[in-house]
Amino acid sequence: MHPAPSIIIFTVFSGLGFGLMAYLGFDTDPLRGWNVLPYYLIAFSLSIGGLLSSLFHLGNPQRAWRALSQWRTSWLSREGVLAIVTLALNFLFGLSLFFSLDYSKNLGFVSGIFAIITVFSTAMIYAQMKTVPRWNNSGVPILFILCSLAGGAIIMGDFKLGLIGVILSTLIQLLVWVRGDKALKNSSTNISTSTGLKNLGKLxxxxxPHTGENYLMKEMVFVIARKHVFKLRILSLCFLGVIPVIFLILSLSVGFLIGLAMISYFFGLLISRWLFFAEAEHVVSFYYGRG
Amino acid sequence: MTSLPRQTDKKLGLAIDLDTCVGCHACVISCKEWNTSNYGVPLSDVEPYGANPVGSFLNRVHTFEAKLEERPAQIIHFPKSCLHCEDAPCVTVCPTGASYKRTEDGIVLVNEDWCIGCGLCAWACPYGAREMDEVAGVMKKCTLCVDRIYNENIPEEDREPACVRSCPAGARHFGDFADPTSSVSKLTKERGGIDLMPEQGTKPVNKYLPPRLKNDIAQENFDVLRPLLEEHDKNISGFLSWVDKTLEKF
Known part of the structure; x- marks a missing residue:
């Protein structure tokens, strides 16, 4: 699949924003007043920035509001609705913390839960695709949620949860790659089923159909840079797992190093998400002699 | 609404005969011609006369080679357009309700005034039947020529999809698959018509009629002209007969 920058930014940024909101919502001893303000500013900038970035992917963004209507069947629509509800809930909860009102733990809890469900629905936009066997995998939503929660914990400077999140998300990432590499082969779709010509022998x-390219090939038969996959996976593992763990442990003695852990994790996420799209094989490739 | 209808009154679709298709691409061109000037925005081309022309098409013809061991290779021309699936995954993923399946005849259509051009439906389709129009930013797909088949302003013989009307080989058949007595239903039954990618669970309405296995000239000592020539040799008479007899004397 074509790794569109707008979609990579959308999933990474909004995921981190909602992960931070989840942390703030579940925090049993939350910050108050001016202390909490920068965190909510970061959370809203990341999530709203990511959501706005997704609009650049659209052919007609001026009609984007229509995408909120089909939540009964469409994960994309659900994502849109849930994102708005989550932003509204967190705005209320953030306000109550900022003004040090008699804050409601329940409201925080609900805000956190909605943030996680929103990330889940973002992941389901991709994981629902039977046509992309690599994505059609229960590990994908788990990975998306863990990455956003780990990111949220590191931004909050939480050593313990940050470390657990980084390690868990890196392990799940490895698992998703291993399972993903077998997915296309294990799916029963192949050139024989796509043409129905298996009785005629090897196809x-x-x-x-044409000498040039077309939309389908550019969007779904993306193969550029697949040869660099291994190197990119190693890079991604370093930035996503190894370097953040080192900086997190060092941050116990030198506090500000947790910032470097965050920057590294962020780059790791970008590489991992780029690979998530670039590596994914769509079954339509069988009609174009690939796959 | 992007919920699929539980059942449609008719199941309009195509039976495509892979035994007959000669791969001339006439259906591709007539489809482009009809659909660029009728339903929805035109099917745009980008850089049509440049180095890398691209454009949206609703119907494309692929060509495959099949080879059994010890048999000659066989070439199959493979036209592909929207299969108007009963369980169309492209419809349910649509976030705006622009994609829908009609209850009356099962045709899958895009309301281009609602389409935001997110491209998710094209991802959800296993067949590559939907293409984004790069100029208008909306999704284009086969309409089964909904503006021809019910059109009372054109002669009756033209009230079928442009691809079917233009096929010089008669490889494309249009009809109602819900009616077991329709020509397409009978044809599908007789010829063992198949679904593409049945494992994807889309329940396509369009059926493909599989090609026969090609004759093996080398092994079967098969000569298509031999019987005709033998008959011809026997019946020869008149001037040619005299020439034949005279020449044999030398």
């Missing part, structure tokens, strides 16, 4: 594409 290959003799002629493409």
């Amino acid at each position: 290959r594409l003799l002629e493409s």
Whole structure:
């Protein structure tokens, strides 16, 4: 699949924003007043920034409001509705903390839960795709949620939860790669089922429908840089797991190093998300002699 | 609404005969011609005369080669357009309700005034039947020529999809698959028509009629002209007969 920058930014940024909101909502001893303000500013900038970035992916963004209507069947629509509800809940909860009102733990809890469900629905936009076997995997929503929670904990400077989150999300990332590598083969779709010609023997594409490219090939038969996959996975593991763990442990003695852990984790996420799209094989590739 | 209808009154679709298709691409061109000037925005081309022309098409013809061991290779031309699935995954993923399946005839359509051009439906389709129009930013797909089949302003023989009307080989058949007595239903039954990617669970309405196995000339000593020539040799008479007899004397 084509790794569109707008979609990578959307999933990474909004995921981190909602992960931070989840942390703030579940915090049993939350910050108050001016102390809590910067964290909510970061959380809202990340989540709203990410959501706005997704609009750049649209052919007609001026009609984006229509996307809130089909929540009964569409994960994309659910994501939109849930994101708005989550932003509203967290705005209320954030305000109550900022003004040090008699804050409601229940409201915080609900805000956190909604933040996680929103990330889950973001992941489901991709994980629901039967046509992309690599994505059609229960590990994908778990990975998205863990990454956002780990990111939220590191931004909050929480050593313990940050460390657990980084390690868990890196392990799940590895698992998703291992399972994903077998997914296309294990899915029963192949060139025989896509053409129904298996009785005629070994099949290959003799002629493409046209000499140039088309939308389908650019969007779904993306193969550029697949040869660098291994190197990129190693890079991603370093930035996502190894370096943040080192800086997190060092931050016990030198506090500000947790910031470097965050920056590294963020780059790791970007590489991992780029790979998430670039590596994904769509079954339509069988009609184009790939896959 | 992007919920799928539980059942449609008719199941309009195509039966595509892979035994007959000669791969001329006439259906591709007539589809582009009809659909660029009728339902919805035109099917745009980008850089049509440049180095890398791209454009949206609703119907494309792929060509495959099949080879059994010890048999000659066989070429199959493979036209592909929207299969108007009963369980169309492209419809349910649509966040705006622009994609829908009609209850009356089962045709899957896009309301282009509502489409935001997110492209998710094209991702959800296993067949590559939907293409984003790069100029208008909306999703284009086969309408089964909904503006021809019910159109009382055109002659009756033209009231079928442009691809079917233009096929010089008669490889494309249009009809109602819900009616077991329709020509397409009978044809599908007789010829063992198949679904593409049945494992994807989309329940496509369009059916593909599989090609026969190609004759093996080398093994079967098969000569298509031999019987005709033998008949011809026997019946020869008149001037040619005299020439034949005279020449044999030398």
